[in-house]
Amino acid sequence: MSSQSKTAEELKGHAEDAVDTVSNMAKDAAGTAKAKVAAKSEAAKDGLASEMHDTAAALRRAADEVRDGSPQGSTFSMLANGLADMADSVQGQNVSDIASVASNFARKNPVAFLGGAALLGFAVSRFAKASEAPQHGGHSASGTAMQSPRGSAHSTAYNPNIPTMETDNG
Template identity: 50%
Template sequence: MNNNQMADASHSSSDTDTSIGSIASDLRSAAADKYGEVVKEARSMADHTKSDVADEVKDVASALRRASEELRKGSAQERTLGQIASTIAGASESIRDKDLGEILAMLSRAGRKNPVLFLGGAALLGFAASRYAKASADQGTSGDAQEHFRKKAQVDDFVGEGNPNNQTVGSMP
């Protein structure tokens, strides 16, 4: 190889490195943009769901309050149901006012302090969630539901792929 050929090969290699660097930069930028979009959509869905759950919990509190009003005034049952209704109504407002991280931390602390209350609350929340799911299914059209579940599946896939707990040792970078 003569000096001109070596210079051309060196120059070509430099151009290739620059090209690869540019492509890598573009890919990083596109991935960051897509990640931002997914996070924004996930937060939007979480806020919407949080609001709906708060409404359902409030409805449960209202139902308990109505049930307590039908009991004998001043009875232990009436007072107990009234107190439970007030507590649940307060929880509804807490759900609405706090962000998702705060809610999860609060639930974790409550579960450690009083596991029986936590399990009862989980059962009640399950009841409210099933009511919400049934009401949502009745209101939405099948196209809306399919779009919702498609978006949810995309978020679940994205979150699952980025979760180191979901990766096997061979697939870790």
């Protein structure tokens, strides 16, 4: 065997070793990335389930605050129970199963899926609005009375989005 063919064989062997090393490093990096994505997905799933439980608790509080037997109270209770059940099922499944179930439900029941999403959005916005800190006595944070556009003090804060009743006296 000539020295050139021997050198070529050595180079070929080193190249194959380098390819194997790079391939193994790429597999390790992909495995690490996959594990990190899975961990973040699980954390997000657990956070979602926690938020769903919190929303269900808020719905139950709202149901308790409205008149007994009212349609709103019944609706809030029903939503709270359904949301709590859904949160429990989310916690018990892996992320890919959840995505598959949601996708299948949306595909089979598009009206129910969209209606549920709209109802959930409505309920969340109502609770967000209800949980805002009320302003007491028409005073701003500095302790001064809020003034209406006409200059008289009100017992509630002026809201420019609420139309005022204007009378034409002349």
